[in-house]
Amino acid sequence: MNQTSPTPCAPVATIRQRGQHEVFCGLTSIIWLHRKMQDAFFLVVGSRTCAHLIQSAAGVMIFSEPRFATAIMEERDLAGMADMHDELDGVVEKLLQRRPDIRMLVLVGSCPSEVIKLDLQRAAERLNHRLAPKHRVISYSGSGIETTFTQGEDNFLAALVADNAANSAQDKACDLVIAGCLADVVEDQFSRLLTAMGVENFCFLPGRQSDGVPRIGPKTRYILAQPYLGATAAALEALGATRINAIFPLGEEGTTEWLRAIAQSFGVSETLFDTVTSGPRQRARQAISHYRPMLEGRSVFLFPDSQLEPSLARYLCREAGAEIIEIGSPYLHREHVAGEFALLPVGVSVSEGQDVEVQIDRCRAANPDLIVCGMGLANPFEAEGRVTKWSIEFAFTPIQGYEQAGDLAELFARPLMRNAILAEGSRSFGGGRP
Amino acid sequence: MKLTMWTYEGPPHVGAMRVAASMKGVHYVLHAPQGDTYADLLFTMIERRQSRPPVTYTTFQARDLSGSTADIFKSACQEAVLRFKPEALLVGSSCTAELLQDDPGGLSRTLDISVPVVPLELPSYQKKETWGAAETFYRLVRSFAGHGQRATDIAPNSCNILGPTSLGFRNRDDITEIVALLKGIGIDIRVVAPLGASPIDLSRLPDAAFNIVLYPEIADVTARWLQKTYGMPFVSTVPIGVGATRQFLADVRQMAGLEASDHGDASLGGTDRLTWYTKSVDSNYLTNKRVFIFGDATHAIAAARIASRELGFKVCGLGTYMREFARDVRAAALEYGVEPLISDDHLEVEQAIIDARPELVLGTQMERHIAKRLRVPCAVISSPVHVQDFPARYSPQMGFEGANVIFDSWVHPLMMGLEEHLLSMFRDDFEFHDNASASHLHADGAAPAALSVVASTSASTVADLVEDASWTSDAEKELKKIPFFVRGKARRNTEAFAADRGINPITVETLYDAKAHFAR
Numbered sequence: 001m002n003q004t005s006p007t008p009c010a011p012v013a014t015i016r017q018r019g020q021h022e023v024f025c026g027l028t029s030i031i032w033l034h035r036k037m038q039d040a041f042f043l044v045v046g047s048r049t050c051a052h053l054i055q056s057a058a059g060v061m062i063f064s065e066p067r068f069a070t071a072i073m074e075e076r077d078l079a080g081m082a083d084m085h086d087e088l089d090g091v092v093e094k095l096l097q098r099r100p101d102i103r104m105l106v107l108v109g110s111c112p113s114e115v116i117k118l119d120l121q122r123a124a125e126r127l128n129h130r131l132a133p134k135h136r137v138i139s140y141s142g143s144g145i146e147t148t149f150t151q152g153e154d155n156f157l158a159a160l161v162a163d164n165a166a167n168s169a170q171d172k173a174c175d176l177v178i179a180g181c182l183a184d185v186v187e188d189q190f191s192r193l194l195t196a197m198g199v200e201n202f203c204f205l206p207g208r209q210s211d212g213v214p215r216i217g218p219k220t221r222y223i224l225a226q227p228y229l230g231a232t233a234a235a236l237e238a239l240g241a242t243r244i245n246a247i248f249p250l251g252e253e254g255t256t257e258w259l260r261a262i263a264q265s266f267g268v269s270e271t272l273f274d275t276v277t278s279g280p281r282q283r284a285r286q287a288i289s290h291y292r293p294m295l296e297g298r299s300v301f302l303f304p305d306s307q308l309e310p311s312l313a314r315y316l317c318r319e320a321g322a323e324i325i326e327i328g329s330p331y332l333h334r335e336h337v338a339g340e341f342a343l344l345p346v347g348v349s350v351s352e353g354q355d356v357e358v359q360i361d362r363c364r365a366a367n368p369d370l371i372v373c374g375m376g377l378a379n380p381f382e383a384e385g386r387v388t389k390w391s392i393e394f395a396f397t398p399i400q401g402y403e404q405a406g407d408l409a410e411l412f413a414r415p416l417m418r419n420a421i422l423a424e425g426s427r428s429f430g431g432g433r434p
Numbered sequence: 435m436k437l438t439m440w441t442y443e444g445p446p447h448v449g450a451m452r453v454a455a456s457m458k459g460v461h462y463v464l465h466a467p468q469g470d471t472y473a474d475l476l477f478t479m480i481e482r483r484q485s486r487p488p489v490t491y492t493t494f495q496a497r498d499l500s501g502s503t504a505d506i507f508k509s510a511c512q513e514a515v516l517r518f519k520p521e522a523l524l525v526g527s528s529c530t531a532e533l534l535q536d537d538p539g540g541l542s543r544t545l546d547i548s549v550p551v552v553p554l555e556l557p558s559y560q561k562k563e564t565w566g567a568a569e570t571f572y573r574l575v576r577s578f579a580g581h582g583q584r585a586t587d588i589a590p591n592s593c594n595i596l597g598p599t600s601l602g603f604r605n606r607d608d609i610t611e612i613v614a615l616l617k618g619i620g621i622d623i624r625v626v627a628p629l630g631a632s633p634i635d636l637s638r639l640p641d642a643a644f645n646i647v648l649y650p651e652i653a654d655v656t657a658r659w660l661q662k663t664y665g666m667p668f669v670s671t672v673p674i675g676v677g678a679t680r681q682f683l684a685d686v687r688q689m690a691g692l693e694a695s696d697h698g699d700a701s702l703g704g705t706d707r708l709t710w711y712t713k714s715v716d717s718n719y720l721t722n723k724r725v726f727i728f729g730d731a732t733h734a735i736a737a738a739r740i741a742s743r744e745l746g747f748k749v750c751g752l753g754t755y756m757r758e759f760a761r762d763v764r765a766a767a768l769e770y771g772v773e774p775l776i777s778d779d780h781l782e783v784e785q786a787i788i789d790a791r792p793e794l795v796l797g798t799q800m801e802r803h804i805a806k807r808l809r810v811p812c813a814v815i816s817s818p819v820h821v822q823d824f825p826a827r828y829s830p831q832m833g834f835e836g837a838n839v840i841f842d843s844w845v846h847p848l849m850m851g852l853e854e855h856l857l858s859m860f861r862d863d864f865e866f867h868d869n870a871s872a873s874h875l876h877a878d879g880a881a882p883a884a885l886s887v888v889a890s891t892s893a894s895t896v897a898d899l900v901e902d903a904s905w906t907s908d909a910e911k912e913l914k915k916i917p918f919f920v921r922g923k924a925r926r927n928t929e930a931f932a933a934d935r936g937i938n939p940i941t942v943e944t945l946y947d948a949k950a951h952f953a954r
């Protein structure tokens with residue numbers, strides 16, 4: 001474990017950066033959102049670039065007919081030769097003909113639609129007039145000028161909450177809302193733990209179906225399962241919900257503290273809490289210990305990607321014994337991640353935003369054992385003889401909760417193991433390589 | 435507005451990136467929001483490129499829109515020149531910046547940049563990736579080869595090769611193959627561009643006697659301009675397939691003023707094995723196999739020619755997603771008696787494949803997925819492609835070796851000829867139960883699960899998609915007697931036959947009527 005003892009309010013030395021950002025835009029989160037909410041369709045109103053982004057980030061064509069698409073704006077739309085709203089209605093009609101099973105249609109704003117000030121909220125209202133209740137239509141922005149990567153999910157959830165205030169299908173308000181997309185398997189694990197503690201009437205946001213969005217009441221408490229949910233938190237609070245503060249459920253410690261915050265808020269006794277969590281905690285520690293030797297003392301540099309970086313760094317540092325060189329994050333919601341920073345060693349370098357060239361210079365100079373970065377940067381770093389871990393996997397793989405604590409360690413350890421195997425392999429032929 | 439699920443091509447600035455990334459000493463400053471940086475991964479992940487593509491994105495944000503986006507562009511240019519010290523700077527807008535009308539070209543002129551700047555105007559709401567690549571190459575060539583006098587003493591055997599780019603389908607290996615082939619007949623190759631060329635190399639283009647256009651989608655415009663401006667003729671035969679390679683060599687010889695060769699081309703940097711392999715008896719089973727072809731125009735047309743003339747397949751569908759080259763594909767389709775499919779809507783392509791009932795699909799990454807769902811064997815012949823289409827081994831498409839590679843990669847997904855017979859002979863043997871697949875294919879059906887061998891999963895087969903026909907139990911029993919590796923086809927054919935004639939349910943009679951109908 002790192003020697004520096006955590007101080008309660010570690011001052012965050014933030015490097016603020018303004019330069020080229022090398023992060024996906026919010027449209028990217030559609031890739032997991034459409035898997036999560038099984039009766040929703042995401043229609044991006046944008047350009048060919050937007051369509052190409054989603055398809056490239058998703059790996060070309062992994063779904064036959066995905067529940068997302070792009071309404072690509074064309075010259076005649078922009079030149080005013082066609083009325084955009086009429087055109088959009090036409091596209092929606094075509095879409096619903098093909099997919100009448102869609103219950104919720106989500107219009108997603110992009111840079112081009114925002115620059116020309118196409119009002120998708122108005123479009124959604126108009127379409128609702130015609131299509132509700134058979135199809136519900138909502139809108140949010142996933143544009144690259146407003147959002148990075150995971151912030152698309154944030155805006156989507158905020159829109160869901162706002163829409164739900166007016167149109168909830170549930171009649172009873174929810175006591176506890178767990179906000180942020182989690183893999184189904186993780187949700188099920190958390191459900192079992194909470195139920196065993198006697199916490200009832202909790203719901204996940206988003207639900208697996210579009211009508212499963214919880215009703216929010218003044219007694220509703222919410223906890224964030226993901227750190228990138230500033231707008232969602234604000235939307236929930238606007239309806240009177242109060243936040244349960246906690247660090248995020250990554251690793252044994254993160255999961256325990258996150259569950260403990262819920263337990264305390266709902267008056268669960270310490271004894272019961274310990275009874276319920278001690279088995280899984282033990283398992284999580286054991287799973288991590290398997291990989292710890294590979295991560296202990298290794299230095300890690302995190303490039304900005306999903307905003308999960310502070311939580312990942314805390315986990316790496318406290319549970320895997322790694323040394324953190326820099327925590328990059330596209331944006332820091334200071335209040336929500338304060339708990340994470342309190343657990344990190346004083347003086348750890350933090351950067352917000354990005355100036356990618358300068359950050360690459362810093363990274364090369366620091367020469368870390370492991371670089372956590374996006375797909376655009378990984379192979380070039382590998383070609384320089386550095387070891388990398390693609391950050392996108394933290395958004396696509398279940399990593400939250402006790403049973404995934406070891407998997408998370410494995411994600412970091414695998415590139416290091418691989419590097420060791422290959423280095424050993426090339427050595428075993430005694431300089432046989434040219 | 436157009437509803438799009440998957441696209442065959444990216445936006446035009448991705449085409450410009452492909453040209454920039456192909457060349458040495460070129461840097462591209464792209465006025466674009468942060469999300470557009472996804473395009474880097476096409477190069478670093480899909481192509482496994484070892485360096486980042488030479489692109490600086492300005493990554494402006496909403497808060498910059500009130501007026502400072504132009505300043506952001508300017509400082510990005512200045513920093514890029516300082517940091518990367520390029521020999522030439524490309525500047526342009528992505529779709530979003532195009533709406534801002536910041537005019538990168540005009541802004542860059544105010545900057546006193548020490549290197550030549552080539553402004554790009556790529557209308558994002560009209561054009562696509564390949565057009566963007568062609569336009570970028572053309573602009574670069576005009577900028578660098580546009581001045582000066584052409585030498586008078588140009589050797590007639592000197593030429594340039596135009597068109598190969600980064601992310602192009604097998605371009606890297608094609609170039610190696612073609613260069614070797616041409617050197618073998620005494621051609622002096624001066625410049626290959628854009629792949630591997632620097633701006634200075636472009637200025638030397640007029641110093642060669644003629645050009646060779648390997649990829650017309652990228653280089654046709656440029657070659658025409660060089661012809662008009664400098665009187666440089668060009669060879670436009672694309673050497674994919676044995677016949678086309680021979681023709682290509684003959685055309686080059688003629689243009690270079692070399693004697694026509696009468697002693698085969700076997701000695702020339704490659705051996706043609708395709709011709710003998712398709713003649714050998716094992717290949718009998720390839721006869722008239724129905725092939726559906728879709729891709730960029732050049733590869734699709736070449737594939738159709740090879741399929742029908744060199745492998746003895748039957749072309750049952752031909753199309754392209756490139757409207758710009760629709761005319762050529764239409765003409766080719768006419769030759770094979772099929773309806774040309776000009777579309778960039780993959781759902782339409784899927785329907786056409788279902789309707790054509792092919793036994794082999796030759797297409798892009800998109801058709802690979804369609805064919806997988808339909809459980810029809812498939813080989814990829816054109817961009818867009820995925821990471822597995824940048825194989826580690828040498829695998830050109832062009833030249834004689836390219837033809838050999840094509841033979842292997844198209845025939846491999848099909849069941850081998852002798853094996854077909856053996857399986858039929860031993861079909862009642864316990865080892866050859868219905869779930870056994872061809873020995874060279876993976877047992878779990880993840881590999882091209884030819885001929886509905888693994889029809890037990892829920893995924894739809896061609897049959898399901900064609901018609902929900904009902905079968906009498908006798909007919910169903912009779913169908914089971916047909917060897918399993920042709921059973922899928924028999925089912926499909928029978929159902930299509932029944933559907934055409936409104937026959938329902940399908941009886942033993944219908945089964946044999948259909949068999950007679952489709953006999954060949």
Ligand code: SF4
Nearest residue numbers: 058059060479480821
């Ligand atoms: S990770 Fe690799 S295989 Fe998967 S989509 Fe990306 S490039 Fe393709």
Ligand code: SF4
Nearest residue numbers: 025050110111144469
């Ligand atoms: S950054 Fe903007 S223009 Fe680019 S893909 Fe994202 S939303 Fe579309």
